[in-house]
Structure formats: C-alpha cells, structure tokens
Amino acid sequence: MKSEFTPPIGKISQISGKCISLIGNDIDTDRIIPARFLKCVSFDLLGKSVFEDDRKTLKGRHPFDLKENQDSSILIVNSNFGCGSSREHAPQALIRWGIRAIIGESFAEIFYSNCIAIGIPCFTLPKKSIQDIQKYNFNKKLFLEIDLKNSSAKSEDLNFNLEIKDSSKNMFLTGEWDATATLLKNSSLVERKFKDLPYIKFS
C-alpha cells in the first residue's frame, strides 16, 4: 500500500506497474470493503481496509498482505469481480491501496462504471489467459506496461492484447471519464429536456 494518494487526472493512456493476482470468481463489494467501513463521509481512509475480513481470515497470506505484492498497481482477477452493491467505496479502497488498472475475465456492471468514473481502466481477457497470467505471476514478478491506445500489454517475457470497450477506452484517452465537465457542456440541452419531459409538471 502506498502512503500517499494522488488521484488520477485528465487523459490516461499508459499504465505501468507490478501485477498482483487475486484468485476467485464472484468476489463481491462486501468483501472488497465490508459495510462497516462505509460509515464515513470521505473516502480518504479506505485504502488500508481493503479486503479487511478476507485478510484477517488468511492471517497475512492474503495477496494484499504479501510482502512481494506491496507497491503493485495492476490487479489480476477472475470472473464477475465487484458484484453486489453500488458502493464506490470498493474501487476507492482499491485505488487508495495503489491499484491503477484491473485485468479480469469479467466485471460486474456498476463496479465497472464506478472504476471508469474514478479513473481505473478495467480490461478483460479470456478465462484461460487470465489463469495463465495468474500462474506466471505466482512464480515470478510480473511488471506490465499497458498501452491503452493499442489495448496491449508487455513485460520482459510476455506480449499480449487486452480487451476494453471502445467507449470506455475513448473516455480514458480523452479524459472524459471524469464526466462532470463533459456533462455540464450540454447545459442548455438539459434544460430543454427538463421542460419537454411529459412528467416534470405533474410529478
């Protein structure tokens, strides 16, 4: 875990870092950040509590506790990662721990859109490829350089393509993932929509 947190800003096109593998399907947001940590009015302190209960159960053997994984920033996960609640606290805890990109077989929908909204690109790969990467990473340190524009990743020994939705990719490349400014641009269209919707006047 990094001690100081600087949030991503603007265009995101390159992410480099050490990989950390977390094995398991359907890892839900209650596991990523248990609900008791949601009793807060800021996200600042969430980083240290990421996977708190799983880590306690594994008594130091959880990937997020292993010495060799400290300073990792690319998380490798399996299927349906981030299922469950809409709590943005989950990706906020991950990013504050140090995660800057996630590669997985699949992601739950709201978790995925929360990741975009805070500047964490999520990439997908087929099940077998993920398992291969996790196996490789089990034995050997894996440092990846991700090029978002070409959706590719390379390391000393490996070179592979990553999948990411075009619309998500464009949002990172243009900086539009930080959506407020873009949405504010259409203020007059929004006001017209407010006036035109059939129900505003009666609800």
Next chain:
Amino acid sequence: MSQDTLFDKVWDLHKVSSLPGGSDQIFIGLHLIHEVTSPQAFGALKDKNLKVKFPSRTIATVDHIVPTDNQSRPFKDNLAEQMIKTLEKNCLQHKIRFFNIGSGNQGIVHVVAPELGLTQPGMTIACGDSHTSTHGAFGSIAFGIGTSQVRDVLATQTIAMNKLKVRQIWCENKLSHGVYAKDLVLHIINELGVKAGVGFAYEFAGPAINALSMEERMTICNMSIEGGARCGYVNPDEKTFNYIKNKTCAPKNENWDEALLWWKSLKSDANSIYDDVIKFDASKVEPTVTWGITPGQSIGVNQQIPLLEELSLNDQLIAEEAYEYMGFKPGQSIKNTPVDVCFIGSCTNGRISDLRVAAQVLKDKKVSRNIKAFVVPGSEKVANEAKQEGLDKIFKDSGFQWREPGCSMCLAMNSDKLIGNQVSASSSNRNFKGRQGSPSGRTLLMSPAMVAAAAINGKVSDVREYMH
C-alpha cells in the same frame, strides 16, 4: 439491438446527447439519495464550486445507518450520527426534500419512494444504491449508480452511460400456494447465474408477472442486480396505476388524467425486438433457499445441496468456497438446517404485504427457544400500517422483536449484526461472506413466510406445512 421495448422508449425520451466517447448523456427524472453514498458527492460539488442543478428532482431519506432499537438523537454511534448530520446539512443547504426520522415518511429509500407515489412509469430513476432496480416494477428505468455519478446527477441531472441490451424474462403460469415473488426471483437467478444480466436490462413479463401485486413485482425487480442486471422492469398496467393513485406525491385532478393517458401509452410493443428472451414456468418454482455465498446458489427447500460434479465448471470454484464457508456437505438437505437468527425486513421484503404474510404464519405460534427473531419494517408508513392492522402484536406475541424502520441487518451497518458464525434465515437479498456483520456469519436467503416458519421451528422448514 432491442427495438420498441419500454426500455428503448424511456431511454430515447431521456437521451440528451451522444457523447464523443460513445456513451449517451441521460437525463435522470428522479434522483434518490441517502446518507452513505451522498456525502462524498456533495463534497465534490463543493470542491468544484458547483450547485445542485434541479433540487426539486432529488429526494433524500436516511436508512442504512439508522439504529432500529433506539432512534433518539444523537445516535449512540458517533459515526452514524455524523453521517445523518451531514445529510441534514447538505439537504438544508441545497434545498433538497429530506424525509427524516419521525417525519412519518422515513424508511428504506426503495420502500419510501414508491409508497409516496414518487416512483412513476416512464421515468428514469437513479440512486447511489444497487437496489434502485426496485423502482422498475412501475415501468420506470431505474438503476444504481456510484458516488461520482451521484455527484454528476446533482450537478447536471444527467449521467454518462452506455445503453443496455434488453432480455425479456417470460414467466408462464402462476406461482403455487406458499411460493412467493422471492422464490421466483431466486429461482431465476439460480437458473441464469449471477452474472448473466451484465450489460442487460431485464424485462419481467408473462402471466405469472401480471398476476403479482405491485409489492411482489418490486421484490422481483429489486433482485435484478443479484442476477447481474443493473436494471429490471415490468410494463405498467392497471395495478400500477391503482397503486399510485391518491399517494401523497401522485399527480392529482387534471394532472392525474394527463399522467394516466401518458402512462397507458408506455409499454413494450407486441412486436418489439429483444436482444434475448428466456422462458420460465412459474408453477414449477418451490419455496427456495440459498445454501451458499452468492444469491445464485439456491435450491428448493426439499432439495439437496448440489454435488460438485452436478455443477458447471464455472460454478465449481465458488461452490467449493461456499461449502467450506457455510459448513455444508455436498448432497446434504437444506431442510432442518438449524438457524440462530431470523430477520424479516430490507428493500426486498420489508413491505406491508411481506409483514402480513409472515404474521399469518406466526399467528398463535411461538418462536423456537434460543432463536433471536426480529422484524424491521421497511418504512415508518409500513410500521404504522402494520400497527393499525395489529401485526406488531402478532409478531411480539410470537416472540419476534418489533423494531424501527431501516436497512438493519440486510447489510449490518447499524448494531444489528450476526455474531461469530451464526446462521441467519433472512428475507434480505445478499448472502455474501460477512454481509450480515460478522466476518464468519452465514446467511440463508428466503421469503418472509419461510423466515417465519424457520423461526417457529428453529430450523429451515417448508412454510407450506405451516399454512392452513
């Protein structure tokens, strides 16, 4: 791509623009907020020096952190007190309507908005809570959002989102006696899997859905997200309109006539195109109970926990994790599993009809010794209605504790928590590891009627044996 479904119509109506990145800018007609996912969004507005665009389109209540035993202020829990205070301050500052404790209208956000008549057909509804899908029961397009998107809705009344595909889930025939909407939705999630809905809106349709009450439809749409679908909906019909009529915030007089005319025009066309259609036979659904750590791991109450080899390769990894965590052996019956705690409540099953069904099972019966059983009404309105009908008395006479409204042990953000590896029979929506407040606590999801039967018997039971 789907065409002419209710989802397409409502989406198109609310589309403000196509954004350069490829997603759509969608107007949010009704924005609901609560104390957990909104403070950071208001903080971001302040940092960016932005105002709330249309304060009249946002409604607030407090639900996740409220204690259900003693609600006097300040709350015993300082952090909870700080959260409610922050919400009070933000609502006051930004002129947002806030249904606070004691207002008569406080409760779980997804119970409150429908019962006030705020939830209406044809709207887009967003809230920083994944169970926002509940509101789709009225033919609105409703989905959960994260805090950054809460910020965007406050600042712009819009969000950036990719259009979803539409899968119709057609339910033939009707549910049999003692089988409820909860059983049907658990069955659907079990059949399709917990990630099948990713990228989809689920349209629930067919004779079995038409036969459901509005509250039962809410239970179904509520758990769309447990099946991976961010949004679930039912086409509005006479039941929908009758439910809304005369509610506090429902359109009145000539507005009602106008609203009704518009609502009646809102439904998927007979020849609309879906991205996918899946059929179920509702008459085959049994009272259903989860045995694992995802809402997809469920079986009929008289069935056995599946053997590893009976499951697909994809489901085996999480099944092994579930056997170990839950302490179940493959092939074991779920029926007669001893339980420690019985919880009736939540946005899935904390409405008046849920309390009625459970009370009917509990009438003149006693909760088994050593069981902690408690009922948490979904809202102050539900609690008041239940009291008028004498349901609180039935619950208390049976040995249930009668609590104040809130989310309570669905996610255990207040002091209602499992202890150690207790087993709970719960009418809530998630059986994730640690969900109900203890890192080793175990949750069995079921209908409120089944929770009542489990409370009487002290173990998982078939509620049909307790019905006259």
